[in-house]
Amino acid sequence: xxxxxxxxxxAVGLLAVSAVLIFAFADQFFFNDLPCPLCILQRAAFVVAGxxxxxxxxxxxxxxxxxxxxxxALAGAVIxxxxxxxxxxxxxxxxxxxxxxxxxxxxxxVIFVVMVLGTAVMLLFDRQFADGEDSADxxxxxxxVAFVLFGLLALGNGLSTVLECAGGLCPDNPTGYLxxx
Amino acid sequence: xxxxPFFLVVAALAAAWFDHRAASLAFxxxxxxxxxxxxxxxxxxxxxxxx
Numbered sequence: 001x002x003x004x005x006x007x008x009x010x011a012v013g014l015l016a017v018s019a020v021l022i023f024a025f026a027d028q029f030f031f032n033d034l035p036c037p038l039c040i041l042q043r044a045a046f047v048v049a050g051x052x053x054x055x056x057x058x059x060x061x062x063x064x065x066x067x068x069x070x071x072x073a074l075a076g077a078v079i080x081x082x083x084x085x086x087x088x089x090x091x092x093x094x095x096x097x098x099x100x101x102x103x104x105x106x107x108x109x110v111i112f113v114v115m116v117l118g119t120a121v122m123l124l125f126d127r128q129f130a131d132g133e134d135s136a137d138x139x140x141x142x143x144x145v146a147f148v149l150f151g152l153l154a155l156g157n158g159l160s161t162v163l164e165c166a167g168g169l170c171p172d173n174p175t176g177y178l179x180x181x
Numbered sequence: 182x183x184x185x186p187f188f189l190v191v192a193a194l195a196a197a198w199f200d201h202r203a204a205s206l207a208f209x210x211x212x213x214x215x216x217x218x219x220x221x222x223x224x225x226x227x228x229x230x231x232x
Contacts, residue, residue: 037183037223044186044216051190051209058197068209075213079220085228151194158187165183169222 006128010056014146017050034174045076073115080109
């Protein structure tokens with residue numbers, strides 16, 4: 001795998017992470033499905049994990065950048081599995097909507113596992129690391145779009161969380177945006 | 182408070198965009214730490230499970 005192909009795949013991966021965040025935003029704003037604290041932390045874990053892909057786009061593919069992705073995805077998987085375990089016993093309730101039979105926290109766990117697997121597959125290809133120079137001067141349009149979109153979504157999630165939870169910890173079952181009355 | 186991980190990663194992205202890789206990694210590490218501490222603050226209930 002050439003460094004250029006690796007960068008394209010990283011850009012696609014970052015767009016996929018952004019798509020997850022956009023989907024969560026759409027559910028929040030169009031269906032008024034406010035994210036619970038653990039849901040917010042899972043979103044944050046997607047942002048923390050996606051940062052590894054963004055670094056690959058900016059500085060070129062490096063094993064250390066993939067390591068950041070793995071750490072973020074594992075943290076997200078732990079948080080999602082905690083929420084799954086809270087609701088795993090029948091009759092203990094659920095949180096939020098279900099999509100194709102799985103709740104969002106279950107999907108989040110699946111996606112975090114896919115991210116770990118995808119990263120492991122990417123790490124199989126050593127030739128992507130052959131080009132040691134920074135990729136700053138050869139950021140493609142696709143890479144720039146993915147990087148900026150991801151940054152805007154991270155910022156948007158931060159602002160949305162401030163609106164929902166104000167300055168403290170979020171309520172366990174949020175019913176509205178604290179800063180909007 | 183729960184927005185801190187997002188803003189730290191935004192800072193990390195901004196640092197990366199402007200070619201400050203070391204600062205970017207420091208912001209990311211702080212964001213990860215904030216995420217883990219917030220998770221610890223929210224994962225206090227004992228799960229009624231037999232594993």
